[in-house]
Amino acid sequence: MAQDQARILIVDDDANIIELVAGIFEEEYEILFATNGIKALEIAASAQPDLILLDILMPEMNGFEVCRQLKGDDETMHIPVVFLTGKDCPEDETAGLKLGAVDYITKPINASILQARVKTHIALAHARKKLEVQNQELIEAARVREDVEHIMRHDLKSSITSILSSPRAILLDDNLTEEQRVFLQLMEESALRMLNMVEMSLILLKIEIKNYAVNYQPVDLIKLVKNIISESQAVAKPKKIKTRLLIEGSEQLPESPLIVMTEEILCSSMLMNLHKNALEASPHESDVLISITPGNDVTISIQNLGEVPESIRTRFFNKYVTEGKKHGTGLGTYSAKIIAEALMGTIKLDSSVPGQTTITVKFPNKPKTDFDKQAV
Structure with missing residues (x-):
């Protein structure tokens, strides 16, 4: 044989x-x-x-x-x-x-009919076996990739934590000049940002595999958004773009904090990605509007004068989808989507107005008892 x-x-x-x-x-x-x-x-x-x-x-x-x-x-x-x-x-x-x-x-x-049907069913069986093997190989490859990524992120986190301790220790010295203190503080801030990035990547991995419990806490949404606007100046300044913050349609911001129940690191990462995306897509000397409507459900809309290419609108929140960005990865809007869903919320793209794009996120202000602190 x-x-x-x-x-x-x-x-x-x-x-x-x-x-x-x-x-x-x-x-x-x-x-x-x-x-x-x-x-x-x-x-x-x-x-x-x-x-x-x-x-x-x-x-x-x-x-x-x-x-x-x-x-x-x-x-x-x-x-x-x-x-x-x-x-x-x-x-x-x-x-x-x-x-x-x-x-x-x-x-x-009937010999001819029998031969034809047997040949077809054997071919289908062989194809099914091949697909099963390929599927198992893909599952194994994905598992290995996740394990490697987890190890890399864990090792990076440990290394950055060690780096972070050095400027903090040196800053305790009374003999430093003001310039030295500034440089050490910059080192500390950079290390903290790197640590937050690694921490966020670990969280996103857990969200992807449905193994993350949202840590609900009181967050001042106005302060959070102001920090995001400030940290985005490296993108906004060269294009002379101004970000305007509106609360319930008014630019007259309340003096008291706007407290919502959410997870700060998730909310911050989601809005940072959406805001950066809006800045990059906006024309020079234009405005980006961030509108917040508080309530039992918090609604946040980010609007900019730029159009999402029609070819990717239906896939806008899919992983790796991008167009027209030289260094775009297609991960910013995807991560925003899975974070919104992790917060038991929704995210929508509105391109119905020519020359304008609005992304609206909506999520519960207070965690419901049936999913509070449960894995999502």
């Missing part, structure tokens, strides 16, 4: 039928045979044929019972079964297919 030659198991209590069917396939396939159901089950388990041609009317154990046992055994359930029988009855055909058979062919045998 050639190494890639498929095996067919013929099961029939009539030796003449076995000889006839074997004659049709013996030049193309390796032929196995059994004259009763018990022997057929033994051969199927040990030889693992690529397809079984099964008669229904047999003594001791009929074909339906053989099929039921084949499909109930993990070792043989994957083997395609084709009923080859003289029972020309719709009810029997229905019963056979419900048991898991892939086809039902009635006698007398």
Whole structure:
């Protein structure tokens, strides 16, 4: 037998039928045979044929019972079964297919039809096996990637924490000049930003695999957004873009904090990504509007004078989707989407107004008892 030659198991209590069917396939396939159901089950388990041609009317154990046992055994359930029988009855055909058979062919045998159907079912079975192997390889590759990424992030976090301790220790020295203190403080701030980035990447990984519990806490949303605007000046200044903050439609901000219940690191990362995206897409000397409407549900809209390309609008929040950005990764809006969902909220893109883009995020102000502190 050639190494890639498929095996067919013929099961029939009539030796003449076995000889006839074997004659049709013996030049193309390796032929196995059994004259009763018990022997057929033994051969199927040990030889693992690529397809079984099964008669229904047999003594001791009929074909339906053989099929039921084949499909109930993990070792043989994957083997395609084709009923080859003289029972020309719709009810029997229905019963056979419900048991898991892939086809039902009635006698007398038409060699051409039988050959065509057997070839098709063996090809489909081989394709399914190949897909299963590829799928398992992809699952394993994804698991390895996640493990490696987790290790890398953990090691980076440890290294940055060590770096962070140095300027803090040196700053305790009374003999430093003012310039030295400024440089050390800059080092500390940079290390903190790097640590936050690594921490956020670990959180996003947990959110992706549905293994993150949101840590709800009181957050001053006005202060948070002001910090985001301040930290985005490196992008905004060269383009002379001004970000305007509105609370319930007014630029007259309240003197008291606007406290909402959310997770600060998640909310900050989400809005930072959306704001940066709006700045990058905006024309020079234009305004970006951040509008906040508090309530039981907090609504935050970020509007800019720039259009999302029509070709990516339906995929805007998908992973790696980007267009027109030289160094764009397509991860900013994707991370914003999964964060919004982690906060039990929604995120929407509105490009209905020509020359304008609005992204609106909406999430609960207070955690509901049925998901508070639970993994999302």
